[in-house]
Amino acid sequence: MRRYLGKRTITAIISVLLVLVINFTIIRLAPGDPARLLVGTEAPSAEQVELITKKYGLDKPVYVQFLKYLGNLVRGDLGSSYYTNEPVAKLIGEKLGYTALLTLTALLIAVLLGTWAGISCARHIGGGLDNFVGSITYVIDGFPSFWLGLMLMLVFASVLGILPYSGIMNIRENYTGFRRVLDIAEHMVLPVATLAILHFPYYFRISRAAMIQTLGEEYMTTLWVAGMPKRRIFRKYAFRNAILPTVTAVSIHMAYIVTGSALVEIVFGWPGMGSYVMQSISRRDYPVLMGIYLMLSVSVAVMMIVIDVLYAVLDPRISHATRN
Amino acid sequence: MTRSNDKIAKLNENRHLKLSGKSPEKRERFLRHGRPHAHAHGARRKAVKLFIRRNSRLCTGLGMLMVLLFIAATAGVFSPYDPQALSHDMVAPPGAAHPLGTDGLGRDVLSIILHGSRISLLVGFTAAVISAIVGTLLGVTAGYWGGRVDALVGEFINAFMMMPTFFLILIVIALFGSGIGKVMIVIGLTGWTGNAKVMRAQAMSLRNRTFVKAAQAIGESRGRIMFAHIIPNGIMPVIANTAMGVCTAIMTESSLSFLGLGDPNVVSWGQLIYNGKAYITNGWWICVYGGLAIVFTVITFYLIGDGINILLNPKLRNVM
Amino acid sequence: MALLSIENLNVTYTTNGERVYAVDGVSLDVLQGRSLGIVGESGSGKSTLMHAVLRILHEKIAKVEGKIVFDGRDLLALDDREMMKLRWTELAVVFQKSMNALSPVHRVGSFMRDVYHVHRPEASREEGRARVLALLEMVNLPAKRVYRLYPHELSGGMMQRVGIAMSLMFNPKLLIMDEATTALDVVTQTQIIQEIQALEKQLNVTRIMVTHDMSVVATACDEVAVIYAGRLVEMGSTLDTLVDPLHPYTRCLIQSYPNFSDEGDACRSIPGTLPDMRERPEGCIFAARCPEAKEICLLQKPLMRDYGARRRAACHFAEVKSHD
Numbered sequence: 001m002r003r004y005l006g007k008r009t010i011t012a013i014i015s016v017l018l019v020l021v022i023n024f025t026i027i028r029l030a031p032g033d034p035a036r037l038l039v040g041t042e043a044p045s046a047e048q049v050e051l052i053t054k055k056y057g058l059d060k061p062v063y064v065q066f067l068k069y070l071g072n073l074v075r076g077d078l079g080s081s082y083y084t085n086e087p088v089a090k091l092i093g094e095k096l097g098y099t100a101l102l103t104l105t106a107l108l109i110a111v112l113l114g115t116w117a118g119i120s121c122a123r124h125i126g127g128g129l130d131n132f133v134g135s136i137t138y139v140i141d142g143f144p145s146f147w148l149g150l151m152l153m154l155v156f157a158s159v160l161g162i163l164p165y166s167g168i169m170n171i172r173e174n175y176t177g178f179r180r181v182l183d184i185a186e187h188m189v190l191p192v193a194t195l196a197i198l199h200f201p202y203y204f205r206i207s208r209a210a211m212i213q214t215l216g217e218e219y220m221t222t223l224w225v226a227g228m229p230k231r232r233i234f235r236k237y238a239f240r241n242a243i244l245p246t247v248t249a250v251s252i253h254m255a256y257i258v259t260g261s262a263l264v265e266i267v268f269g270w271p272g273m274g275s276y277v278m279q280s281i282s283r284r285d286y287p288v289l290m291g292i293y294l295m296l297s298v299s300v301a302v303m304m305i306v307i308d309v310l311y312a313v314l315d316p317r318i319s320h321a322t323r324n
Numbered sequence: 325m326t327r328s329n330d331k332i333a334k335l336n337e338n339r340h341l342k343l344s345g346k347s348p349e350k351r352e353r354f355l356r357h358g359r360p361h362a363h364a365h366g367a368r369r370k371a372v373k374l375f376i377r378r379n380s381r382l383c384t385g386l387g388m389l390m391v392l393l394f395i396a397a398t399a400g401v402f403s404p405y406d407p408q409a410l411s412h413d414m415v416a417p418p419g420a421a422h423p424l425g426t427d428g429l430g431r432d433v434l435s436i437i438l439h440g441s442r443i444s445l446l447v448g449f450t451a452a453v454i455s456a457i458v459g460t461l462l463g464v465t466a467g468y469w470g471g472r473v474d475a476l477v478g479e480f481i482n483a484f485m486m487m488p489t490f491f492l493i494l495i496v497i498a499l500f501g502s503g504i505g506k507v508m509i510v511i512g513l514t515g516w517t518g519n520a521k522v523m524r525a526q527a528m529s530l531r532n533r534t535f536v537k538a539a540q541a542i543g544e545s546r547g548r549i550m551f552a553h554i555i556p557n558g559i560m561p562v563i564a565n566t567a568m569g570v571c572t573a574i575m576t577e578s579s580l581s582f583l584g585l586g587d588p589n590v591v592s593w594g595q596l597i598y599n600g601k602a603y604i605t606n607g608w609w610i611c612v613y614g615g616l617a618i619v620f621t622v623i624t625f626y627l628i629g630d631g632i633n634i635l636l637n638p639k640l641r642n643v644m
Numbered sequence: 645m646a647l648l649s650i651e652n653l654n655v656t657y658t659t660n661g662e663r664v665y666a667v668d669g670v671s672l673d674v675l676q677g678r679s680l681g682i683v684g685e686s687g688s689g690k691s692t693l694m695h696a697v698l699r700i701l702h703e704k705i706a707k708v709e710g711k712i713v714f715d716g717r718d719l720l721a722l723d724d725r726e727m728m729k730l731r732w733t734e735l736a737v738v739f740q741k742s743m744n745a746l747s748p749v750h751r752v753g754s755f756m757r758d759v760y761h762v763h764r765p766e767a768s769r770e771e772g773r774a775r776v777l778a779l780l781e782m783v784n785l786p787a788k789r790v791y792r793l794y795p796h797e798l799s800g801g802m803m804q805r806v807g808i809a810m811s812l813m814f815n816p817k818l819l820i821m822d823e824a825t826t827a828l829d830v831v832t833q834t835q836i837i838q839e840i841q842a843l844e845k846q847l848n849v850t851r852i853m854v855t856h857d858m859s860v861v862a863t864a865c866d867e868v869a870v871i872y873a874g875r876l877v878e879m880g881s882t883l884d885t886l887v888d889p890l891h892p893y894t895r896c897l898i899q900s901y902p903n904f905s906d907e908g909d910a911c912r913s914i915p916g917t918l919p920d921m922r923e924r925p926e927g928c929i930f931a932a933r934c935p936e937a938k939e940i941c942l943l944q945k946p947l948m949r950d951y952g953a954r955r956r957a958a959c960h961f962a963e964v965k966s967h968d
Binding site (some may be wrong): 010011012014015017018019022026027030031138139141142143144145146147150151153154158256258259262263266267277278281282284286289290292293296297300301304 | 479480482483484485486487488490491492494495496498499500501571575578579582583584585594597601604605608611612614615618619620622623626
């Protein structure tokens with residue numbers, strides 16, 4: 001298993017290194033003085049510029065700069081947001097929780113619904129349900145994420161008025177305890193629905209394709225000819241075999257979940273990473289942006305490794321292959 | 325097959341057969357299959373109809389593309405107003421003067437939609453073509469050369485693929501400015517990984533084919549083999565992928581505009597939604613029609629890309 | 645006394661509005677204790693024929709007409725439940741063993757035990773295990789070890805033996821081997837065929853072997869039926885048929901096997917390909933490729949004629965060579 005992990009881990013590490021290099025070079029390639037960019041676009045004081053220059057070694061040769069950069073990173077220092085002057089790492093950490101709440105809930109719904117729909121449709125390929133759901137997923141694929149959010153907001157918050165527009169809770173009434181949880185939940189409905197709808201086609205396709213392939217395998221015919229009732233075959237053999245690709249898909253998806261949800265968060269004013277990115281863009285808060293970018297790529301890399309382990313555990317073919 | 329042909333030809337001369345008067349092709353068909361011939365003139369029309377029926381996605385997509393190209397070409401003719409012209413009729417609901425309403429600054433939504441098609445198509449095509457070129461070059465190098473080159477370039481492709489590219493685009497545009505040209509280039513330079521992987525796979529399978537080995541034996545240079553033999557033969561899946569790439573490019577451009585990083589001087593649907601976001605409650609038509617235009621365009625290219633894939637690999641007909 | 649009797653069987657596939665006549669008017673019978681080999685090119689319809697006997701063709705796509713009498717019962721008249729009871733207990737099949745003949749994520753023993761419990765639900769776990777172990781030993785496999793293995797850990801020959809063991813689980817009267825040895829190398833193939841011949845004597849099983857390999861039939865089958873493009877062209881005892889083939893197609897098939905004495909001669913293949921099975925020609929099905937075809941072959945369908953001693957052929961010009 002160690003040898004199998006090796007290859008993907010190396011790719012993951014390389015991609016993180018790529019991000020580091022990109023982060024590093026892009027600031028220095030951009031129009032404008034890197035020091036100014038790192039401090040902020042509004043007129044920085046001379047001392048601020050001096051401070052930044054020293055910290056990143058901007059007056060020293062490139063390789064020294066890079067070493068300093070790496071050194072800062074290793075210490076966990078992603079730089080400070082010019083705006084609030086707090087360390088980027090801390091700021092990201094705060095927002096991450098809100099994003100996770102939204103995206104994980106949406107992911108769960110999308111996976112359950114999509115997989116169930118995919119499996120059901122696979123059993124009756126070309127049937128009415130299959131064509132119907134298939135067409136719907138096709139159309140969903142064409143929706144821009146932010147537009148779908150806006151449309152749901154329009155229908156449910158504006159026209160029907162049954163759900164709140166934005167935010168995470170009703171700030172006018174300061175609910176506590178269970179009432180507060182309900183309030184948050186109510187505010188979650190629209191963004192979660194948007195995300196779940198957007199991710200539904202992905203899981204639908206994967207589980208459907210996996211199930212179609214599994215149903216066509218020879219052992220399925222053997223079991224059926226041997227007389228095993230279809231329900232049993234499905235439950236014990238089809239399901240267990242077809243679920244593997246979905247599991248991998250979920251893990252891979254988890255890696256990219258933050259990027260997908262940023263736009264939806266912005267539409268609904270959800271105080272997570274997405275909105276934070278938006279703010280940082282408008283303020284041109286580069287340290288934050290680069291810090292987020294780095295963090296994302298690291299989490300992707302970590303997820304890739306987790307996926308490999310997971311798959312090796314679930315599929316006896318792989319764990320055996322690497323053992324020998 | 326020659327044996328059977330000779331035999332049939334010989335039998336044709338035999339007058340015992342009651343087939344005189346019919347053309348040789350028809351006679352042959354009769355002899356072979358014992359059935360009267362099918363109508364020859366209706367066959368072509370039937371073949372086209374069959375093609376359309378079997379490749380419904382591709383043909384629907386192409387039809388929609390025709391509509392889009394028509395709109396883009398004639399936007400100047402059919403737009404009732406200049407899309408960038410401000411007016412006093414702000415956030416006006418759809419009516420006689422403005423069939424799709426106006427936005428916050430009084431600009432006619434219909435005109436914006438018609439003109440916006442140009443930018444979307446332009447950005448889509450350009451970015452997709454750039455990523456196709458970059459991807460094909462990198463992919464064919466990795467796939468055909470193999471060995472250490474593949475290890476290096478292939479790893480690079482994989483690593484790049486893992487990176488969250490949307491954020492990279494965000495940062496680059498934020499740093500370098502949001503002109504539409506820059507947007508196209510950046511999207512193109514980040515979206516090539518899919519094409520690279522496809523081309524690489526094609527190159528790896530093609531390099532073992534006889535005609536490639538023959539070219540190598542003749543002494544053709546590596547470059548010539550790549551450009552004259554491998555790329556042309558492996559290009560079809562890349563074309564399908566590029567169609568999908570157009571979808572992604574259009575979505576990315578509209579997402580960038582929605583975040584405020586779009587080119588404000590250009591008429592784009594994403595920009596329309598960005599400006600219309602604030603009026604979602606009292607001016608729903610701005611965002612709705614802008615979005616519908618995007619959906620229509622994305623689905624068009626998705627159908628085309630999917631359709632080409634199905635054409636290349638009929639087994640995919642079952643896949644949604 | 646015929647164990648299996650097929651009368652005028654037609655199998656018609658309907659897809660995309662087109663009809664494919666996969667099996668056209670086939671009549672043959674299998675005597676108890678006399679193994680039958682069904683030979684034909686790829687795509688000739690021989691597998692479809694067996695699938696029809698087993699009734700595992702999808703109703704919506706394939707229409708089966710005719711009579712299939714097995715042990716006195718018309719299989720086409722049985723309903724699904726009765727057929728399910730019949731399958732595997734009296735009528736079993738061994739498919740061509742590809743990688744996924746058994747479920748990849750379940751162990752071999754567990755899989756086989758599951759099949760056992762389908763028809764013996766009241767049996768205990770130990771009984772099931774004991775039966776499976778006995779079967780594995782019967783096919784010369786290290787029973788205890790194979791029981792615990794996963795399918796991907798088996799070699800092709802081992803997988804084949806597992807398939808045979810599984811098919812013999814309930815001592816069926818008739819065993820159909822559908823291209824069962826095609827995927828094996830010659831050495832393993834010979835071994836397995838010998839083992840099967842020993843087993844069927846021991847267990848009183850009648851075997852049908854579907855194959856494209858005439859040499860397998862020559863060594864292992866008592867009788868042979870030759871199928872071309874969905875029609876039966878010749879049938880008879882293996883010895884008679886190989887020594888004095890009645891039908892030109894059979895002659896071509898036999899000739900296409902290179903002889904030791906043919907060193908230096910070119911290979912003799914049959915020019916052309918199978919006809920379009922969407923059409924039902926009025927003449928002989930083989931006429932377009934037959935080296936001995938005359939006019940009448942193209943215009944009139946040859947009837948199946950008896951030549952004594954269970955020999956039949958469908959050719960206008962077939963004659964038994966008189967023995968000197």
